[in-house]
Amino acid sequence: xxxxxxxxxxxxxxxxxxxxxxxxxxxxxxxxxxxxxxxxxxxxxxxxxxxxxxxxxxxxxxxxxxxxxxxxxxxxxxxxxxxxxxxxxxxxxxxxxxxxxxxxxxxxxxxxxxxxxxxxxxxxxxxxxxxxxxxxxxxxxxxxxxxxxxxxxxxxxxxxxxxxxxxxxxxxxxxxxxxxxxxxxxxxxxxxxxxxxxxxxxxxxxxxxxxxxxxxxxxxxxxxxxxxxxxxxxxxxxxxxxxxxxxxxxxxxxxxxxxxxxxxxxxxxxxxxxxxxxxxxxxxxxxxxxxxxxxxxxxxxxxxxxxxxxxxxxxxxxxxxxxxxxxxxxxxxxxxxxxxxxxxx
Amino acid sequence: xxxxxxxxxxxxxxxxxxxxxxxxxxxxxxxxxxxxxxxxxxxxxxxxxxxxxxxxxxxxxxxxxxxxxxxxxxxxxxxxxxxxxxxxxxxxxxxxxxxxxxxxxxxxxxxxxxxxxxxxxxxxxxxxxxxxxxxxxxxxxxxxxxxxxxxxxxxxxxxxxxxxxxxxxxxxxxxxxxxxxxxxxxxxxxxxxxxxxxxxxxxxxxxxxxxxxxxxxxxxxxxxxxxxxxxxxxxxxxxxxxxxxxxxxxxxxxxxxxxxxxxxxxxxxxxxxxxxxxxxxxxxxxxxxxxxxxxxxxxxxxxxxxxxxxxxxxxxxxxxxxxxxxxxxxxxxxxxxxxxxxxxxxxxxxxxxxxxxxxxxxxxxxxxxxxxxxxxxxxxxxxxxxxxxxxxxxxxxxxxxxxxxxxxxxxxxxxxxxxxxxxxxxxx
Numbered sequence: 001x002x003x004x005x006x007x008x009x010x011x012x013x014x015x016x017x018x019x020x021x022x023x024x025x026x027x028x029x030x031x032x033x034x035x036x037x038x039x040x041x042x043x044x045x046x047x048x049x050x051x052x053x054x055x056x057x058x059x060x061x062x063x064x065x066x067x068x069x070x071x072x073x074x075x076x077x078x079x080x081x082x083x084x085x086x087x088x089x090x091x092x093x094x095x096x097x098x099x100x101x102x103x104x105x106x107x108x109x110x111x112x113x114x115x116x117x118x119x120x121x122x123x124x125x126x127x128x129x130x131x132x133x134x135x136x137x138x139x140x141x142x143x144x145x146x147x148x149x150x151x152x153x154x155x156x157x158x159x160x161x162x163x164x165x166x167x168x169x170x171x172x173x174x175x176x177x178x179x180x181x182x183x184x185x186x187x188x189x190x191x192x193x194x195x196x197x198x199x200x201x202x203x204x205x206x207x208x209x210x211x212x213x214x215x216x217x218x219x220x221x222x223x224x225x226x227x228x229x230x231x232x233x234x235x236x237x238x239x240x241x242x243x244x245x246x247x248x249x250x251x252x253x254x255x256x257x258x259x260x261x262x263x264x265x266x267x268x269x270x271x272x273x274x275x276x277x278x279x280x281x282x283x284x285x286x287x288x289x290x291x292x293x294x295x296x297x298x299x300x301x302x303x304x305x306x307x308x309x310x311x312x313x314x315x316x317x318x319x320x321x322x323x324x325x326x327x328x329x330x331x332x333x334x335x336x337x338x339x340x341x342x343x344x345x
Numbered sequence: 346x347x348x349x350x351x352x353x354x355x356x357x358x359x360x361x362x363x364x365x366x367x368x369x370x371x372x373x374x375x376x377x378x379x380x381x382x383x384x385x386x387x388x389x390x391x392x393x394x395x396x397x398x399x400x401x402x403x404x405x406x407x408x409x410x411x412x413x414x415x416x417x418x419x420x421x422x423x424x425x426x427x428x429x430x431x432x433x434x435x436x437x438x439x440x441x442x443x444x445x446x447x448x449x450x451x452x453x454x455x456x457x458x459x460x461x462x463x464x465x466x467x468x469x470x471x472x473x474x475x476x477x478x479x480x481x482x483x484x485x486x487x488x489x490x491x492x493x494x495x496x497x498x499x500x501x502x503x504x505x506x507x508x509x510x511x512x513x514x515x516x517x518x519x520x521x522x523x524x525x526x527x528x529x530x531x532x533x534x535x536x537x538x539x540x541x542x543x544x545x546x547x548x549x550x551x552x553x554x555x556x557x558x559x560x561x562x563x564x565x566x567x568x569x570x571x572x573x574x575x576x577x578x579x580x581x582x583x584x585x586x587x588x589x590x591x592x593x594x595x596x597x598x599x600x601x602x603x604x605x606x607x608x609x610x611x612x613x614x615x616x617x618x619x620x621x622x623x624x625x626x627x628x629x630x631x632x633x634x635x636x637x638x639x640x641x642x643x644x645x646x647x648x649x650x651x652x653x654x655x656x657x658x659x660x661x662x663x664x665x666x667x668x669x670x671x672x673x674x675x676x677x678x679x680x681x682x683x684x685x686x687x688x689x690x691x692x693x694x695x696x697x698x699x700x701x702x703x704x705x706x707x708x709x710x711x712x713x714x715x716x717x718x719x720x721x722x723x724x725x726x727x728x729x730x731x732x733x734x735x736x737x738x739x740x741x742x743x744x745x746x747x748x749x750x751x752x753x754x755x756x757x758x759x760x761x762x763x764x765x766x767x768x769x770x771x772x773x
Contacts, residue, residue, distance in 0.1 A: 084458070153490050158491035159491075167491045196493070199490065282492040283478060284442065285475060
């Protein structure tokens, strides 16, 4: 009964009151943490919003929706030029938001599949090279994102290893799929856009994003599945459940909160990744994700617009934080239940 | 190739142009451009696949009911849609990617709109543009790595030469368009804090011990290389011309053609000045023109910014004329940012006609007007005169006459282990 001492240890730890007679140490530690967080998190985030709204709410809105041209007014050349420029800017900002969401929509599901497969294989089975595999999963954490981007340039660029194939391959833009109707052909769907080549297209951005985000789901699952062990799966299999059934009824429900946690982290990273994406984007405007767009606006001296787009990302961070809190609480409950469950023979 | 439309381009400074540009050039645009759809083989292939699939499926599922057949047909549709998708998209639009250097974003945004209207009215073809901006050398690097640029409009000839060496651009690009393939120019000037507190007037003030200069790194930025050459040339008292007049233009072109040897490379005073300048007066080397402007204007570092004339004007426009003054030195270099069609890309995409028409359009009076409004120096003497309040005529020397062109200057100054590497000691 290995569960019993563990249980008493857990309840003992949580039942014990805070260490007595050291209020000074406690206060200093709390003060240090709060000061640190204020300096590095709270102030910058507040500043992002302050800068974004520094020219008023109208200016903030106009970053995303350019003012329409007044119908009767006679505009001077300069005014007309400004209006056209503002419209172009808003369009590019929207395109960056669309692309960022699109990239995350492709990358995160792939991460879920990969993360589950990786975590399942390294925690439920013992095999040679297992620790090497775990180390490889962690690799993107230790590789600089710029290097990650360059890896793909060196592989898929014109002079790269797969250069010949990768610069000539043509693939359809999935977002251009539209309903054509039956008038022309009996098949009603069609792609209107296609890309040639991989590097410096959204495809490369997807690849780079996968590279930098794939450890998140796998990591958050591995630690939980490691502690859970494979007893329940073995029980299910011995009672005659199929592999799929075991997965859907046992494994997935056990890890669902950890999985959600990993999904949130990798979504946040996919939205916010700059270095790797910057290298493979080729600086083309239509390849801008939100972080790249922010940099461009900043370099155009358009600080307020840059901070406005940044505020969207900051907002996402706040949402992530809230969901994360909820999920962490749920994961805690899961683990608690699990530990308690182990005590029952 | 039956229907030809033609675009008439009215050239500036006509009588100065080489003979091939003297006559009104007409760029041919053929109708095939509008719809790029392969005929023959692949279409037959596309038709054949479903027929074959259909028969196989019918054979295999003969005994199954109609619903299963329907499922099979749906699968077939899916495979067909992927097949269709792998063919080039059908559209009447031509998309052009212009890969350019940092400061030109505003310039090309405007010119692109003008050209799109112009081209549409002449040929009926819709041209849409994609822009990519970054440090000049970095952009050249991306094109070499496979960024599919139809045209490159970079900061210095050397960067296009680098692309030429990779085989993407055919040799001789610089002779295909007038004026060294540079439709507009700029020069290197000074931006100082309002009222010029350090009294910076000319090149020799930059090496004073009390003056801190913000300038980008000549190893990575085009503007920085022009600044380096300007300081070297001005110190060595290079021969200048008045390029705001036709006579001066003609004189400098002739001088560049006849220049044979370049004693300026051996000028000891210039070398000493450069060495002193980069080691004592430059606190930080930014990678590009825009980065240097941000360092000077937003981070408030340094007493004087050395940069493209158009960057200096942009800083005035963005931060207010009450913060900075532009100072023109007694002489400077004619900065020539060249343009070129990327042959391999346009031939593959079938966009050569549009790309060539686009670059030629940069030489038209309309485009030259926009060039001047955004503080670049137009090649057209009339337009330059019109904007002479903002773009004062100062004596300029050219890289071809003074340094014998980019190839020589790059090898002597900026290549790995060349002069700049020898004199610059950053960690002191």
